[in-house]
Amino acid sequence: MSPAADQNLPQRGLSTRAVASESGVRSALSPPAASLPGSLRAKEAALRARFLEAGRVMVAFSGGVDSSYLAWAADRALGSDALAVTALSPSYPESHRRVAEDLVERFELAHRFVDTHEMERDEYRANASDRCYHCKSELFDTMDRLCGQLGFDRVSYGVNTDDTADFRPGHRAANEHGVMAPFLEVGLSKAEIRDLSRAAGLPTADLPASACLSSRLPYGTEVTTERLRQVERGEQALRDLGFKQLRLRHHGELARVEIDPAELPRALESEMARRIVEAIKPLGFRYVSLDLEGYRTGSLNEVLQIQAEPIR
Numbered sequence: 001m002s003p004a005a006d007q008n009l010p011q012r013g014l015s016t017r018a019v020a021s022e023s024g025v026r027s028a029l030s031p032p033a034a035s036l037p038g039s040l041r042a043k044e045a046a047l048r049a050r051f052l053e054a055g056r057v058m059v060a061f062s063g064g065v066d067s068s069y070l071a072w073a074a075d076r077a078l079g080s081d082a083l084a085v086t087a088l089s090p091s092y093p094e095s096h097r098r099v100a101e102d103l104v105e106r107f108e109l110a111h112r113f114v115d116t117h118e119m120e121r122d123e124y125r126a127n128a129s130d131r132c133y134h135c136k137s138e139l140f141d142t143m144d145r146l147c148g149q150l151g152f153d154r155v156s157y158g159v160n161t162d163d164t165a166d167f168r169p170g171h172r173a174a175n176e177h178g179v180m181a182p183f184l185e186v187g188l189s190k191a192e193i194r195d196l197s198r199a200a201g202l203p204t205a206d207l208p209a210s211a212c213l214s215s216r217l218p219y220g221t222e223v224t225t226e227r228l229r230q231v232e233r234g235e236q237a238l239r240d241l242g243f244k245q246l247r248l249r250h251h252g253e254l255a256r257v258e259i260d261p262a263e264l265p266r267a268l269e270s271e272m273a274r275r276i277v278e279a280i281k282p283l284g285f286r287y288v289s290l291d292l293e294g295y296r297t298g299s300l301n302e303v304l305q306i307q308a309e310p311i312r
Helices: 003-007 038-052 065-081 095-108 122-126 131-151 159-163 170-177 182-186 190-200 225-240 260-269 270-283 299-303
Strands: 056-060 082-088 111-115 155-156 245-250 256-260 285-292
Touching: 038 065, 038 182, 038 190, 038 256, 056 065, 056 131, 065 082, 065 095, 065 182, 082 095, 095 225, 111 131, 111 155, 122 131, 131 155, 131 170, 159 182, 182 285, 225 256, 225 270, 256 260, 256 270, 260 270, 260 285, 270 285
Parallel strands: 056 082, 056 155, 082 111, 256 285
Antiparallel strands: 245 256
16 A cells, blocks of 8 residues: 555544534543443453543554454543554554454444555664564654644553563563553453453453464565465465465475464364365465464574563
8 A cells, every 4th residue: 555545544443523522522432331340340440541541542453362352441431532553564464454444344443554664674674682672663654743733641561461571572572662551551361351352242352363474474584575474375275275374484495384282183184274275375485384382472482592571
């Protein structure tokens, strides 16, 4: 998508503010009928209060579990003073875009697409262990500029308490840009965000964990558009075979497939193994392997002897 194209896209969301209250602010977050423990209701109220004191807030919105709830909660707290922003680049899967567009349509979120250009950064393409830092730097540089153009006060993103345990250099970029981390500030975990999403009726509540396509390439393997497309097409082929939680790790001529341990027995059946190979090999791989440890987050970080990036 060209930079000019995004100018017309936010109108669908921005033109539907009539559903908000007269003040432009929603009166509540999750529906009162939702069954949530008091401690989680207290965190939900604290999240709303954090938004209300922040001014006009822009949310980094990918269509995943965390950013979807964050965008929805900001909209309910701030009305027209909230804007969800989705960054388009080769590392952003088309399937995620469809989820984001559906959420915007169904919940009438103010929304805008923007182009980001991390692929033009040598440090990003080199795919060292700090690749995520360069990606998030590009994202937050872009959103900071948009904040200035549209008169917003803060950028926010959906890091949660579970994320503090893994190596995530992108958080350093967030700290450098002064990005809000509302879930961290009120102490929300991934499971709690899923519960709140369910209470709110968000279709993203039970989505599998997701990450950008570049995370499928081992450190030191150059990030190229061709490799990202191979990964995207391969993972879509695996979903078409009925698998839900999965990753296709790109090791040059070898595609290493990670499937959720609960789904592994099906993947190991001889007929299904044949269908997996037939789906993946034509994408440009010479070999297809099934990782017997199954899917796990951050499996490519297992080669690193690095402490988790501090998050504040």
